């Protein structure tokens with residue numbers, strides 16, 4: 001049994017990850033903005049292995065408080081899942097800069113803050129893993145796309161942040177990987193997307209369980225295939 005921390009665990013991929021790690025007998029510490037309204041997550045709460053804590057990753061103090069509450073915990077895996085697509089106006093002719101800044105705070109800064117704050121807890125385990133839901137939409141190799149500047153730049157940045165963190169933590173045996181979960185049928189991915197949240201989470205579950213230092217500092221898909229940066 002391992003302890004897994006998941007941000008944004010109340011719906012979408014995060015909720016499915018929580019389910020699958022719980023079903024495999026792990027402890028899950030699920031962070032979400034409004035635990036009282038997190039109906040689907042709370043429905044799993046009959047499970048003694050689940051702890052639900054408030055966490056708004058757009059708010060630095062909320063992340064600090066969340067991590068302080070976990071100070072006694074030994075954490076094997078941190079999954080930075082919480083994310084936003086960004087505002088409606090993120091095109092060449094129309095940009096909402098405040099929304100872009102919030103997108104960066106949620107998608108880029110928060111994963112770094114959570115990872116560094118929980119490092120002491122992670123280092124108490126044999127095989128600590130920091131896994132961050134990035135996206136191939138932030139990869140430089142994806143050609144010929146337009147718009148969604150806020151989302152794409154936040155994911156490019158978080159992939160780079162995790163690559164640097166992987167290098168810095170290599171000597172301490174901490175595995176750090178950005179991952180692409182596929183195009184997933186969630187509120188974010190929409191109903192035309194390729195795969196269900198359960199399929200994405202199942203792939204990520206296998207990948208996370210199999211991760212070694214060989215994986216660290218590299219970008220992976222939910223199928224366990226290395227993705228070009």
Ligand SMILES: NC(=O)c1ccc[n+]([C@@H]2O[C@H](COP(=O)([O-])OP(=O)(O)OC[C@H]3O[C@@H](n4cnc5c(N)ncnc54)[C@H](OP(=O)(O)O)[C@@H]3O)[C@@H](O)[C@H]2O)c1
Pocket residue numbers: 007008009010011012013014031032033034055056057058059080081082083084106133134135136180181182183184185186187188189190193
């Ligand atoms: N779906 C896809 O096709 C796809 C593809 C590539 C990458 N991804 C990435 O995968 C991750 C999960 O995506 P998803 O499809 O499951 O998205 P989703 O269905 O929109 O769910 C997003 C989750 O993030 C949480 N969240 C957003 N802002 C937050 C904040 N400030 N504090 C705490 N939690 C917050 C949401 O909580 P609330 O309910 O409180 O809003 C929700 O639980 C994201 O990082 C996304 O960028 C998704």
